[in-house]
Amino acid sequence: MNAGSAERHDGPGSGRGGGGGTDRALSSTATAPWRRDPAAARRLGLVVAALVVLWPLLVWCEFRPWALLDERSLRATMRFAGQFLTPRVDLEFLTMLAADTWRTVAIATVGLALAWVIAVPLALLATARLSVSALSGRMAAGPAALRWAVRAVLIVLRSVPELVWALMLVRVIGLGPGAGVLAIALSYGGMLGKVYAEILESADAAPTQALLRGGAGRLQALLFGALPSCSEELVSYTVYRWECAIRSSVVLGFVGAGGLGQQLDNATKMFAGSEVATILLIFIALVAMADRISAWLRPARTAGQGGESRHPLSARPPARWGLRALLAALLALLVMSVVTLPLRWGELLGAGALAEMGRFLAEFFPPQLAPDFLGRVGQGALETLAMSALGSGLAAIAGLAVALLASRPPGPLRWASRLLLNALRSVPELVWASLLLVAAGLGPMPGTLALALHTTGVLGRLMAEALENAPPQTAQALRWAGASRWQVFAFATLPQAAPQLLSYTLYRWENNIRAATVLGVVGAGGLGQMLSLHLSLFQMRETCTVLLAMLMLVMAVDACSYAARRRLNH
Structure with missing residues (x-):
């Protein structure tokens, strides 16, 4: 009986005591590491934290x-x-x-x-x-x-x-x-x-x-x-x-x-x-x-x-x-x-x-700084930030799913998934938003979906390249140990490519915060909708305040994303 079968039939709950059982358990852990994930608690904590952050984003959008x-x-x-x-x-x-x-x-x-x-x-x-x-x-x-x-x-x-x-x-x-x-x-x-x-x-x-x-x-x-x-x-x-x-x-x-x-x-x-x-x-x-x-x-x-x-x-x-x-x-x-x-x-x-x-x-100066107007600008900034973050998050999930197909060996699935990614990324966010308004109506939701669709095409292509370029040695070792295809991906390919995938996602978030600021031009909410309204009414002082809010929001997200990417790369 090999070590893998020993673990399956004579694991800790089998009632077989003695050093032999311990040796078999240690051997099975060495050859089948996916059965005991030492980072399970940390991963669970990250999932819970993501859900806590996700809820207010869903509400704002x-x-x-x-x-x-x-x-x-x-x-x-x-x-x-x-x-x-x-x-x-x-x-x-x-x-x-x-x-x-x-x-x-x-x-x-x-x-x-x-x-x-x-x-x-x-x-x-x-x-x-x-x-x-x-x-x-x-x-x-x-x-x-x-x-x-x-x-x-x-x-x-x-x-x-x-x-x-x-x-x-x-x-x-x-x-x-x-x-x-x-x-x-x-x-x-x-x-x-x-x-x-x-x-x-x-x-x-x-x-x-x-x-x-x-x-x-x-x-x-x-x-x-x-x-x-x-x-x-x-x-x-x-x-x-x-x-x-x-x-x-x-x-x-x-x-x-x-x-x-x-x-x-x-x-x-x-x-x-x-x-x-x-x-x-x-x-x-x-x-x-x-x-x-x-x-x-x-x-x-x-x-x-x-x-x-x-x-x-x-x-x-x-x-x-x-x-x-x-x-x-x-x-x-x-x-x-x-x-x-x-x-x-x-x-x-x-x-x-x-x-x-x-x-x-x-005519832009001085900017409008009335407290009630600043409150509305702050609400628009939060809406824009939520649209960009939620759209980027949805795109990261969908992009990774399609990237798994796009990184497969040559075949119909690879060809079809890459064609889909090219079509999604070829259409700009504003065009997606104008089309989605027909189904979703005015508001930030079509803007969020537009960002998600376009960014799925961009991230899916980048993620497919990152998965294909991941070092194959660890994945090959797990295959020899009897791991399934999904176990190999979860414990070998994904951990090695994760820093690059996160870096791409953060970089796209930088781009999406800029895109989110203008989706309101077609009625998709956020600061862009305020900007379009005040420009059309020739209210230049209010326009100046909205522009300053856009600049500060873009630079803040750029700084946060840059710091996070530097930490990932080092």
Whole structure:
């Protein structure tokens, strides 16, 4: 009888005493550790704590999924969704969508180009890599103060979602693609500037410092010292952000920037399910194409460069000639976008536009600080926080479940689950929210479900990669000991991948708190609904207070998530 069978038949409750029973029990514990979980008490405590936290989140989010089964709601949903089976494909409609698809891509392309113009000088000012005074080991007071001021500007630019920028810019320059282009430029300028500075500082410092000590200027040190070692990563991250900007440009159509988003918003409000289906199919195909181009251009960072890829799903880089050809095509795309977009550059960037923007910003001050209004803002902030936390938690559970199928050996289940994940993540949160409003009505619940659906697609893909990359030795040892497939997963694969899975979930929570702040634009509750209301009523002091609450909430969640991820990684 082997040790495993001895434990099964002659365990502690069998009545067989003596040292032999003890030896068998010890042997069985050594070969079958899943039968005695030393961390069971801690796991149970974590489950209880999660339930204690979950209850108020459910209350704040008005999370009542059974409301979706209400007879009236179910009838409206089935009538709307039934039209998805017959997408509208007449020539007139497809021609209109082709023009709007091009406008969507053009807004993203021109917006990202302007973001690059904003990001490059700010990144050079924010990094200490090109500082001459820092060569002595301590940066002078003036450059240090400038560096921190620039970093603060980058934080503000990227903390305000592009949809919020667009809502404010529409009030200044009117409807049309101009507001969308500038919104992407401001928000993505902050993102690019931050990451550019981090890439420059993480590169090998020796060439840059040698040039600066030899009397070279900062521009020479940048061109011949810093850029050669990190140019590929700078290009790859920029193209990845172009993919993200295409998703954003669709969302901006909901506030009048044009493109596919505006058509989708109109079709949803008219309950034209056949038109919605066609627009969604085109949008998913567009995002898939942009994602493929972006993945092809993303080279994985090698161990010699330190750290990990800034995009966790980096693909094998293309040949140098292919890279140059694709970059040339993207440059041609930029030129065509600038030529074809109906942008009035004089009105957007001229002295008159800047003066109008100054007058508009002056109306924001002083912010409204009346106690009753601050109470409503606090309630909206709690609602937004609850939406982001609950949506992220639901997505982590659902994403892990689908990731188990997506990480299986090649087969129909793997293919179908990965197709599902791609479809979920291709549709932005705001689009999901606008569709769910048909079934769930106004309030935070459709916003929570929208966050959960989109984030399930993102986390499911990342989690599948993490599970596939987990070291196989421990799992193989448990299989040899007779463990079942689920026992191997619970006691070998999952514990090894858990830090990475938690890190991905926390990172997505950072993104979801930004998304949750704008879902209210379509009636999904939270601070976004307050912002949209006060902007539409031209109550700028109240708008300023809501914006400040958004900034503080986003930065607080960023700080908590960053601290938790650092603890996990160390």
